[in-house]
Amino acid sequence: MKEPDDTLSKALKKLREQHVRITPQRKLILDYLMNHENHPPVEEIYKELAPQMSSLSLATVYNTLNLFVELGIVIEIPNENGGVRYDFFGRPHYHAICENCGKVTDIYDPNLPQIDGMLQNTAKKQSGYNFNSCHIELYGLCPECQAKGVTLAS
Amino acid sequence: MKEPDDTLSKALKKLREQHVRITPQRKLILDYLMNHENHPPVEEIYKELAPQMSSLSLATVYNTLNLFVELGIVIEIPNENGGVRYDFFGRPHYHAICENCGKVTDIYDPNLPQIDGMLQNTAKKQSGYNFNSCHIELYGLCPECQAKGVTLAS
DNA sequence: CACTTTTTTTAGAAAAATTCCAGAGAACGT
DNA sequence: ACGTTCTCTGGAATTTTTCTAAAAAAAGTG
Structure with a gap:
């Protein structure tokens, strides 16, 4: 279930409104979360995206996800083994x-x-x-x- | 809000029914969870109980909590910073x-x-x-x- | 109650997950 | 385009969680 094209721009607008800078890393991670229904854990997001942006740091993935959660764009889902999965919370x-x-x-x-x-x-x-x-x-x-x-x- | 006296024995009965051995450590941890409304994280449980049972190991606290969660006696609550808190789920x-x-x-x-x-x-x-x-x-x-x-x- | 079997605990080491940090780099308002 | 300010990176440090083998302790048996 791919999100409609303007879902990303809506989310980006929300970032701007909160005076949060829009960086390529943030766009990339947001886009990934929006277009995957797999509710991935941190490590999986990193592994998937690292090839697309070779400089991407794991620390950035952590920072960005924490930021998105604070902003309410993304939510955390508790995982069977204490881990956490991430879920774009558009609707x-x-x-x-x-x-x-x-x-x-x-x-x-x-x-x-x-x-x-x-x-x-x-x-x-x-x-x-x-x-x-x-x-x-x-x-x-x-x-x-x-x-x-x-x-x-x- | 202290739990009624027989809540512990009910929970213990549930353990027996599942053929789970009742050890002093498990009793201690269960009792602690039942009688505290603070929804503590692992580290806090360990710190509180270590003085009462000096031999208690942190690994045992982890094992026991995981066990209780599997049995449905206790549930995990996601914490603001990705951590997990534990909650006795009697009612x-x-x-x-x-x-x-x-x-x-x-x-x-x-x-x-x-x-x-x-x-x-x-x-x-x-x-x-x-x-x-x-x-x-x-x-x-x-x-x-x-x-x-x-x-x-x- | 003593014996046997099976499970649990312990303690420390190991692994995994997350955060910290300082310097380099990039976004955005003017 | 410039300068300010925020963000990213990469590796180290820290924190959290699991693993392991040996010792201890439950429950079952007769």
């Missing part, structure tokens, strides 16, 4: 995560805004927080692992 | 996380089972996964940080 969605193979699948739910509202409402009453984003992960078995006959401990 | 709840100070507050919502059902329903139709648990995190500013006048980039 709100949540995640189905396979507890066996670790695959992450995006779920686009028309009811999400409403559910989000209910959650924030209760949480605000109970805790006094002011919210601005919501992450949801559902854990289970993907169809492929089900077919393999995998079952889980719990 | 289903979700989390309000402060983007400024990193505090994690538990939210007990009577509608959670219903919301959970809606999410799983849509997600199952769209992805074919079979689910068995659901994690929700709301990100925002806690009352204290609001009072301090903190505002966020995004």
